[in-house]
Amino acid sequence: MEQKVTKALDKIQPVLDALPDNLRKIICTIPFTILKDLEEIRIRQNRPLMVYSRGKDYFIRENGEPTLNPLEAYCISSRDTQRILQLMADFSLYAIEEEIRNGYITLKGGYRVGLAGKGVIEGGKLRTLKYINSFNIRITREIPGVADKVLPFIIKEGNVLHTLILSPPQMGKTTLIRDIIRQISDGFPGFDGKKVGVVDERSEISGCYQGIPQNDVGIRTDILDACPKAIGITMLIRSMSPQVIATDEIGREEDVSAIEDALNAGIKIITTAHSNDLQDAMRRPILSSVLDKNIFERILVLGNSLGTGTLEEVYDCKLKRNILSKPIR
Amino acid sequence: MILKILSSVVIVICCGLIGLYKANRYIQRVKEIRMLKTALIQLETEIIYFSNFMSDALSAVAKSVQGPWRDFFYKVARVLADRTEYSVAECWRKNLDYYKKQFFIGEPEYEILVRFGSNxxxxxxxxxxxxxxxxxxxxxxxxxxxxxxxxxxxxxxxxLGILCGLAIAIILF
Structure with missing residues (x-):
């Protein structure tokens, strides 16, 4: 048991390193049942420390025990939040000003920390955030093999098909695309690995820390970290000769035209979008324009009918119907 | 007689050395201020243009300075990398105080550095x-x-050192 706890804590070591001593001690003493499936650590100034695990939230006392009463939980002080920011920035706020402007910091190990505070606006644009007082530490998970169920649908006769993954938030969209990238890049019995280019605008897929991917994204994968998708896709086409380009969460008009460029260059595209299902996607202007153009050959829909990350539907865009007989997980 | 001459020579040499030591402090102070200015330019490049993290930037600066300043920059870099201190400002100030006696800089420069470190x-x-x-x-x-x-x-x-030495020697003779 103790070994399991140590292993779980080792996995989140980069997160623990970014916390002040007192909070680190508290997180280390959280019961294993909560710790092993930790999804988020929520830190909000002058409010109780909370963690999310298996879709439930818990207030955490000073001794690490979960409680239902927020008044008994450890209350985050302003000294805590200031210290967290200093530690997460490695005492160098200037080095992460762009990340602060985007509202998140990526820690070593690829863990993403969402930030909230007060915006400083200049000329109608957000210059920076000040009084940062809320942190959402997301514990990303690599699940090797999670794409096994999907690959037969998106690979045909040794070729990757243009694929769009639709999913509501927190349904394992990024975890899935990460494993798809890894398997396409590494190859597997019956499929030779392909050169994959990843435009990781929000550093979520590869979890790059100082340019080095912290998650396994395969041996033939090149990553453009923190680069806007539209620019990144064009750059990859010009310079890295990828056979497949993968990106996360398309949603802007320029993303769509960059994807079209890639198609014209004969490159396969794998991407994701926020949406509950195909009908929902059709109602959204940008997504519906992409769908109307019949760019994609497969559309995968994720949901939670059999638990988080269930593959609900697989649309074959030529046949214009769902080719999955029942949801699989 | 010989003893008197010897002791007078020793007195003159000692006083001369004290004078030289006092004079040297002024020269070294100027040298240190100039070195600090160069060090800050390098630190600025590391921070503004290369966007390097603070501990890496300070280690880089430490390589190009000498004497106690090298120890100072290395120490601050190391403590920041270990994450044992609350903030850069605290770490900077504590180490400035620790090495202060080994530096030749005066009080005004010390104050400038403390203010600089706090930001x-x-x-x-x-x-x-x-x-x-x-x-x-x-x-x-x-x-x-x-x-x-x-x-x-x-x-x-x-x-003054040598003259004082001579004066004392003459009085004692």
Missing amino acids: LGTSDSESQKKYFELAQQQLLVEERKAEELCSKYVQMYRS
């Missing part, structure tokens, strides 16, 4: 640049003052 790493690169400019300007003023004092007192202390 180090706490804001975006644009404002960091302004703090660097401010520190450079203030150090320049102090450098000029120190040079003036240097030209005024170095020769005086050198001669």
Whole structure:
């Protein structure tokens, strides 16, 4: 048991390193049942420390025990939040000003920390955030093999098909695309690995820390970290000769035209979008324009009918119907 | 008689050395201010243009400075990398105090450095640049003052040491 706890804590070591001593001690003493499936650590100034695990939230006392009463939980002080920011920035706020402007910091190990505070606006644009007082530490998970169920649908006769993954938030969209990238890049019995280019605008897929991917994204994968998708896709086409380009969460008009460029260059595209299902996607202007153009050959829909990350539907865009007989997980 | 002559020679040498030591402090102060200015320019490049993390930037600066300043920059870099200190400001100040006796800089330069350290790493690169400019300007003023004092007192202390030694020797003779 103790070994399991140590292993779980080792996995989140980069997160623990970014916390002040007192909070680190508290997180280390959280019961294993909560710790092993930790999804988020929520830190909000002058409010109780909370963690999310298996879709439930818990207030955490000073001794690490979960409680239902927020008044008994450890209350985050302003000294805590200031210290967290200093530690997460490695005492160098200037080095992460762009990340602060985007509202998140990526820690070593690829863990993403969402930030909230007060915006400083200049000329109608957000210059920076000040009084940062809320942190959402997301514990990303690599699940090797999670794409096994999907690959037969998106690979045909040794070729990757243009694929769009639709999913509501927190349904394992990024975890899935990460494993798809890894398997396409590494190859597997019956499929030779392909050169994959990843435009990781929000550093979520590869979890790059100082340019080095912290998650396994395969041996033939090149990553453009923190680069806007539209620019990144064009750059990859010009310079890295990828056979497949993968990106996360398309949603802007320029993303769509960059994807079209890639198609014209004969490159396969794998991407994701926020949406509950195909009908929902059709109602959204940008997504519906992409769908109307019949760019994609497969559309995968994720949901939670059999638990988080269930593959609900697989649309074959030529046949214009769902080719999955029942949801699989 | 021989003893008297010997002791007089020793007195003159000692006083001369004290004079030289006093004069040397003025020269070294100017040298240290100049070195600090160069070190801050390097630190600014590391921070503003390369966007390196503070501990890496300070280690890089440590390689190009000498004496106790090298130890100071290395120590601050190491403590920041270990994450044992609350902030850069605290770490910077504690180590300045620790090494202060080994430095030749005067009180005004010490104050400039403390103020500079309290803002180090706490804001975006644009404002960091302004703090660097401010520190450079203030150090320049102090450098000029120190040079003036240097030209005024170095020769005086050198001669004064030997003259005092001679005076004491003559009185004792």
